[in-house]
Amino acid sequence: MQPRRADGAAPDLDEVLERCRANDRRALRELYDRHFEPVRRTARRLGTPPSELDDVTQEVFSRVFGKLQRFAGGNFEAWLHRICANVVNDQHRRRRVREGFRRLFGQRPEAVDASQDAELGQREAEAAVRQILERMRPKQREVLALFELEGLSGEEIAARVGCPVATVWTRLHHARKDFVRIGSKRGLLEEAA
Numbered sequence: 001m002q003p004r005r006a007d008g009a010a011p012d013l014d015e016v017l018e019r020c021r022a023n024d025r026r027a028l029r030e031l032y033d034r035h036f037e038p039v040r041r042t043a044r045r046l047g048t049p050p051s052e053l054d055d056v057t058q059e060v061f062s063r064v065f066g067k068l069q070r071f072a073g074g075n076f077e078a079w080l081h082r083i084c085a086n087v088v089n090d091q092h093r094r095r096r097v098r099e100g101f102r103r104l105f106g107q108r109p110e111a112v113d114a115s116q117d118a119e120l121g122q123r124e125a126e127a128a129v130r131q132i133l134e135r136m137r138p139k140q141r142e143v144l145a146l147f148e149l150e151g152l153s154g155e156e157i158a159a160r161v162g163c164p165v166a167t168v169w170t171r172l173h174h175a176r177k178d179f180v181r182i183g184s185k186r187g188l189l190e191e192a193a
Helices: 013-021 025-045 050-070 076-104 117-135 138-149 154-161 165-185
Strands: none
Touching (some): 025 138, 076 117
């Protein structure tokens, strides 16, 4: 339960951040609770497999808490998003290295375990999208996920990733082309005519 101000309202984000900087454990927990679901959703939409979501989410908050003293104010959600995107990018890189070693030494990646056909189909589709997303350029993957999966506007994406709106649209254009190209090359999509 989050502490209330004297007027009964929940503390605003600036108050919570200030208390976090003073190592108030309750404030750290409140910050975590407030932002856990958005971070987890962002990580998933950037292509993190369900089996890695907990680890990625914990890594994001570990970095946030470690860097909180250096957060100079401004848009906290954009700052948090950037940290999440960086953690996801790191995870994609590590996964590609692990998969490369498995192939090198003749081991196959773990198979998706599903008991029902519908669930299996959904998991296969999600796995295909993840495979494509993890091979895209990070900035393009990020814009594509924010626009197509999160439903954010160009202006919201520009504020979150720290670039002009025109750059968002350029990245989105190239991201869509790369998504189809990568998916087709890997046999996961049919190339559009």
